[in-house]
Amino acid sequence: MTKRRRARGTGRAGAQKLRAAVLAAVLAVTVSACGGGADGEGRAAPAGTDSPIAGSASPAATPAPGADASAAPTARPSRSPAAGAAVDLEAVALKPGDLAEFRMVDVPPIRTEPARDVSPAACRTVAEVRREAYDPAPSALVRRYAVATRGEHLGTGTQVSLAASTEDGARAVLAALRDAVRACAGGYTGDGRGTTAVTSGTPLDVGDESVSFHTSGRGTPTAYVLVRQGSVLLRFAASSATGGEPRMPVPVVVQQVMKLRAATD
Template sequence: MKVRTTFVTAGTLVLCLAAAGCGPDGGEDGGAGGRATASRTPASGDGSAATPGATAAPAPTPTTHGRTLTEAELAKVVLATDEVAGYEIAPLEGTDERGTEEPGDKACRPITAIINGSPEPAPAATVFRTAMDTREEGQDDQTVVTEILTSHPKGGAEELLRSVRDAVRACAGGFRTTSDDGPSTYTEVKTLPAAGAGQESFAYQVTGSLEGVRVPLVFHLVRTGSTVVTFYAANYLTATAPEVPADLVTAQAAKLP
């Protein structure tokens, strides 16, 4: 999970951020809402040893008893600078507008919803952050991870993880989308090993195509109670899968009530 650039796109939050517009198929923002990342190091096994399903791990006993957190409460439990050594945490700009990708296959909608920056089922509250590795300041492949915290009414958080798992299986062979900025192509979707965190975790890779070049996007979802954290990283410099650092995942999961 390494990045190179800022994240704005032409009016939409494209998770796959890029400087002059990014996105599979070379569309101006092609559709992944937010930050383009470039990577030097592959994710665990680069996905080749992918394990199906989620990797669950024990979590601290929730003090909210699964209560749906407000936006103010999410802001209190999101990671802050200095809580993970070497990372600067900052609000993500441009989140008022989200991506508009719609898949040709409805089975892939849970995946595109996250790409758009709008996980489904619709959350009750959302907080966006970016985590940047300050030790790599000035490098073309500086690590930048986008983080989305969402709180959900009863059952919604579990449904989000369940629907994404189903979509990853259903859309393994790839899919196409249309958006306000044109069509996009994703050639492959696969499960990745997930760092054990929270009460439930799941990781996967979506491979896009930018002017014929392979663009890997990696997502790591963690659920505790009614809160889901989605970590996102992309690589626009090479075809190597980016990595979402386990220390970010585990530190954020530990803060969830």
């Protein structure tokens, strides 16, 4: 009897630790585009904020104060000039069961504002990509959270976004971002935050092209990967629940790009 009680206690403790890790990962990856921050870095939600994974079976993140969710781009089909076929972003976004070690959480569309007061001005594109304030604005935008529930990425939460654009527009965003990352090696100030350091990363060999960079400063360090697949921009922002240096979960990036590519081939 004593052994069975101990086993049940151990099982409950393990489950509690897992739930705590999942919750912490979601809170850490709450970025400005979906939670009211100003710079796109993962940050813990303020006390009293509803967690995206708390409560119902259909979780949703809490919009930023004053954000007009109805004004955000809707998840309607877009057309990829490269593939010549309609792409329903909602249909190709990662869903529960797509990745065994990750829990997928829906995030509602929220309008984002352009970055302001960024200095030097050459860094503005970095700040706006972190906010998902693309130019040109996407015609459709779908967001997910990928929360690692076990495995080597346990404790990491990744925001996954798919933005529909034109192929020329998507190419222009990636080209401007590459230039901005190179220009911002010394970091930038403004945009409502202190100095933000920007470090270039090694692009992943996925999609038609990609750009990787890392930000640190006030708040939680965040790793970013931007991928262009045809006319669709995919943005991945990963943060660690511990506040330490994050590692981008490559399986999340690869699986999402593969799902999109399969729908356009």
